[in-house]
Amino acid sequence: MLGAFAKMRRARPLLGTIVEIDATGASARAEAAIESAFDAIADIHRLMSFHDPASDVSRLNRQAALRPIAVDDRTLQVLRFAIDLHERSGGVFDISVARRLQTLGLLPIHDDDETARRLPGSSWAIELTRDQRVRFHDPNTRIDLGGVAKGFAVDCAIAVLRECGVSEGLVNAGGDLASFGERPWTVCLRDPRTPTRLLQEISVRNEAVASSAGRFDPFRSSTVLTSAIVDPDTGKIVSAIAGASVWARSCMSADALTKVVMLQGERAGPLLRDFRARALFVTADGDVHAMADWREAHLAD
């Protein structure tokens, strides 16, 4: 038998990627904690999937332009964050890019959606009512939480592990990750242009790191496809920046801010400062830009 404390690492396919959970704690408790943490992630998947017609996101996309719709508290929490970031980023972070992504073939068009070919709405049209409902003031608005829900799911899983008495752990949802506990965890950042290579090793302790880059499928190939990040103004896929990583207190912030950095590069600096976040990005030409405090604080020893 192992000692009183066991380290466990489990993985499941969720959120369109492979989610890993590491936990250290008394062994029976750690196993149950990991189970509950995966359940929490599966809940977020169920609530916020664009593909699942029964999700909150799908219900909003079908009905919120007709009448205010009640959603789960967790969906409301993510929407509140997304609307706030939309405002603070001057419209750069926009969950209503779903239409743009559908036009590019990056999201499916549901059969019952007759307006799919129309121009996209905007996050300005989303209202959270006083009685905790959601209303779209533009019938063309369609939202996709793909740029923020994965980070939120990681935060939820971390909260569950803590509540269950796990002493330290790490949750990694396909590269959007967070750790808690005293121990620093070494994290390898893939080179966004050549994901088979290692760009940098960083150290993560009680904090989150998320990355955005081109889509990557080692099942078929060792090279990257274009990213799935679209400029809400032009509808074009980001091409000047190959990939970005953001360090932040919460994984939801880190996840969402990677999109702003992909679209704005160094101009995202003031917003990152607001969030007490730090970023590194790689341009399509191969230049690496990092915020001045990135290396000192986060390069692994």
Added chain:
Amino acid sequence: MSDWVRWVAPAALASTAILPAHAVEYLSVAEAQRLAFPSATQFIPIAGGACRAMEGSQALGLVVVDHVIGKHLYIDFSVAIGPDGRIRRVDILKYRESYGGEVQNSSWLAQFVGKSNASALRVGSDIRNISGATLSSYHVTEGVKRVLAACAGRVR
């Protein structure tokens, strides 16, 4: 004054190292079976990599182990199916990512066969945590659908 520091290509990326073959064993087959059906007293092998979970004489469901293999990726997974024919849980058992041609090489794969008790692996020191381009789980999802289709009608 700039918040940013810049390293200019090609020097910026010339020093990046190749990620060595990345292999993780999360669970053995026996562990996956036990986690899926904790009250089972035995697992009886039936055709097609499946085992029937039994509690005494009562059938609790199936655990099916399968894999997906691609150019640089090999993933073993298990699917637990309840008596109602619905998926109870899906676990990744082993994950291997490699760019040196090893994935298609049977002797490289063989080193993982029979390894057990993933809980005893040292975590975090010799196993990598990776951030970067998001991996797709599309192939695992398709693999799970395939298992479910193959097991239709065989659950009880």
